[in-house]
Structures are given as structure tokens and as C-alpha cells.
Amino acid sequence: MDGQAQDEDSAGHAGGATTRPTHAAWLVEHLRQAVLDGVFAPGSRINEVHLSRDLNLSRTPVRAALQMLAGEGLLNHLPNRGFTVREVRLSEIVEAYEMRALAEGLAARLAAEQGLSDATRRTIEEALAAGDRALSDGDAREERRAAYSRTNRMFHHAILDAGGSQLVRDVVRLCQRIPQASAHNVVAFDLADVRRRHEEHHAIYAALLDRDVGAAEALMRAHVASVELSMIRTLSRRGRQG
Amino acid sequence: MDGQAQDEDSAGHAGGATTRPTHAAWLVEHLRQAVLDGVFAPGSRINEVHLSRDLNLSRTPVRAALQMLAGEGLLNHLPNRGFTVREVRLSEIVEAYEMRALAEGLAARLAAEQGLSDATRRTIEEALAAGDRALSDGDAREERRAAYSRTNRMFHHAILDAGGSQLVRDVVRLCQRIPQASAHNVVAFDLADVRRRHEEHHAIYAALLDRDVGAAEALMRAHVASVELSMIRTLSRRGRQG
């Protein structure tokens, strides 16, 4: 749901005439989301002809998109046998969170080292305030969840940007790109857990303001690890029930 | 240098009839290495027509390769403006090492948790023995460096495989894929440093055998960080001299 900056358009850099994305670029977004949402069975082959017909396009832009996704690692490619959806063991989902905890921790450390720009500060404060509101209001659960999900993304995104490292951003992207494990499908945690983690957001922000490098990294690591825990609980509960 | 398993051929999985790679797949390897070696100027546009002519191919396989590399993040793509070589700030090289230290540390931890298979044990012991030989022999410097470089790769690769996480491997790949910073061009360290790091290899292996999870992770992190230090020294020395 963040559109991803593989083609430098989607993220509208404020200003003016963003060139209209090409068919292939649009398809990359579309297909990536489809794979992450588990629309295609893991390991299944993707038929270029069928896909092209369904989309009213020729094979050329479809292949272009598939090739990019293969480069991202979401699809595998075998010569003369086309593209298949990457299969992912359950353990990889856990490992992804551990890796992500390290990566986001590093981002927090870098952000603390460099200090936050005014713009970043505003963004984070906005995210925190929106989170406060979303969690205090007593309204509908689903709506609240969606609202908080947005502020959560905003917070993490802001810190990744503040860290400034393209590489770290790429790593986090990689960790979130596990087929069939799109956070959307899984994040339905206890309200108490969400509240606690929101408090952690506040603590992380405080550490960043203090330029407390060690605390920023440690807190962020623990924070993501806590998300991992909730995730594991949810997964195993589902596993038991079917 | 490691061929990279984006198309699942290159890495010969032991056994039998590996299907001959397609032109595009071969091009991916070729162009990736070219970009990493800095053959193309950073930020420069890549002209599909010229490249096709030089390679005696049509634009189709060339584009296929470029799209995959764009997916990997080595190239950027702008609609109607084609592919450009990703530019990388110097700070990113450092960040790449920090990220890699965390990733390989995680791999070591996972390997320690799971324990080493007999095959892995053999591979690592072979790498360590070969390293011992390469560092004790008194022969030509360049040859020794190349020999040790191989054993070094073998060691790290074995542990990544032992960790078993595709994701962690991908992250390490990502960290090594910094255009113009191919390790090859830079690794020319003091013999004393290399000897010390080889000792660290031994220590890491011992921790893995002990199933000492914490030590394995910590030692590996420190080990990669030490490489980072040597790298920084080399870079700044070069920076000073020209």
C-alpha cells in the first residue's frame, strides 16, 4: 500500500508534471500487490498469454513487469519455463521480522546520529498525534484499525527517510515483501498491544530528539520485535484453529 | 563473482542437465558485473539501441536484462527516459557494511540455533584449512590475495547457507551490490589485518560448533565491522592521495 518507488513516479515528489506511468510500471505495482496478497498460489506458474488477455495488453509490458518483479525476488524465473511465484517457508516470515528489526534499528541509529530535520519532526509529530486520536476515540473497530495502520506506516516511513540510507530502505522493503504474508492480512492485534506499541513510538521519538543513538536503535529493535511477537501469536492461533 | 542465483541455473545444484541459460539471463550476469565494476558512469543513461548493437542482439533480451537489474535496484527507470545507473553516495558504502554486519550476524545466529550439517562442517573446515595455507605460504602476494579471497567467500557463503534463510542471503546480496564499490577493487588490506580476520573465522566456527548463539552472532558482527574499518581506512587513504 505504499506504492513503492521502483519507478520514481508513484511517490509524487510534491511539485509539478509527473509523467504518466507506463503500462508496465503500473503493472509492477498491481502484480506486486497481487502476489503479496496471495492471489497467486505459491510456486504456481504465471502464464503470460492468459495474463495479457485478461489485462488487454500484449505480452511485452506484462513480461516487463514480471522481469522487474523477478529482479525484486518476488518471482523466480527458469529459462523456457517462465515465471513462478516464490515459495516461502513459515520460518522466513519470522526471520523477516528479525531482519527488519535490525534494519529499522539501524535506520533509527542513523537518524539519531544525523538529527531530525524540521520536516521530519513535523511528520512524526503529526503521525503520533493522529495515533493518539485513533486510539482514544471510541468509534468503530475496523475504521480505527485502518486509521492507526496509516499513522503507523507514516511513523516508520519517516524514520527510514530520516536515516537517509537508500540501502536500509531497500532492506526493509525486502523484509516486507514476503508473498502471502502481506501485513494487511495478518495485523489484527489486541487493542492493548497496539496501545503499548504506540507508547513505544513516543519513546523512540523522544530518543531521536535527544540524539540518544544507542537508545534509539535499541528501542526501535525492541519495538519491531514486539510486533514480531504479536504476529507469531496470531499465526500460531490461526494455525491451531485452521 | 558469485554468479548470483536470480536465475536458478548459474548456481549448479550438483546434479545433471542444467538448461542452457537464455541470452537475457546471461546478460543479467554480465551487465550486473559491469555496473558493479563501474563500467558505466553513475547516473548515466543506458542506451538500449547502442547496447543491442554492441552485443549483436535485439533490444528485447537487452531490455529484459535491464528490467531485472532495475528490479534489483542497480538501475533506475524513468518512463520514456529509460534506464540510468543508480548513483550511490559514499556514506552508503559504509552503511552497507553496517547492514551486512547485522545480516551476517543474524545468519550466524540462525546457523548456531539450527546446528551445522556435516556437509557445512566439511565446507567450512576446508575453507579454514585453505586459508591457513594461503596465509602461511611465503609466495607471491597477488596470488595469495586471490586464493585467500576465495576461501573467505567460501566461509561466509557456507554460513549464510547454513542459516538457511533466503531473506538473509538476499539482504547480504543487496549489501554487496553497490555500484562501483565491488569489493574486488578495494580489498587490498594489510597482511596483518587479514591474518587477524582469519583468526576471527576460526573463532566464529568454534562458536558455531558450541551452539553458542550469542557468541556466534556477536563475533560475526564484529568480524564484518572489522572489515568495514579496513575498508574505510583504504578509502580515506585513497581519498587523500587521489
Place this chain on the structure above:
DNA sequence: AAGACGATAGGTGTATACATTTTATCGCCC
């Protein structure tokens, strides 16, 4: 002379045609 406008050449995006390889089908033999 500086800047706006338009023509033109070059480059990319997409469609289509064809070659090669893989996969499925059918018939045959055991």
C-alpha cells in the same frame, strides 16, 4: 541578442510475428 516556437532526429513503450523449447495428447506396444 535573448527567448519562444516548431521541425526533426533519436529513444523508449508496445504490439506482433516467428523460432525454439516445453508440455500435453494420443496411439502403440508390451
Place this chain on the structure above:
DNA sequence: GGGCGATAAAATGTATACACCTATCGTCTT
């Protein structure tokens, strides 16, 4: 009835054609 091989169907890899976009250069206007 089941396995094996030839053949046909389908799918992928590559080449080529063309439409559209971009960029550059020259011209014209002010």
C-alpha cells in the same frame, strides 16, 4: 492396463515494426 514414444498444442525467447515521447537544434519574433 500401464508405460513409452511420436506428434500436436501451447508457452516462452527473440526479432522486428511502429507509435509516441523526448530532446536538440534551427528559425523566427520581439
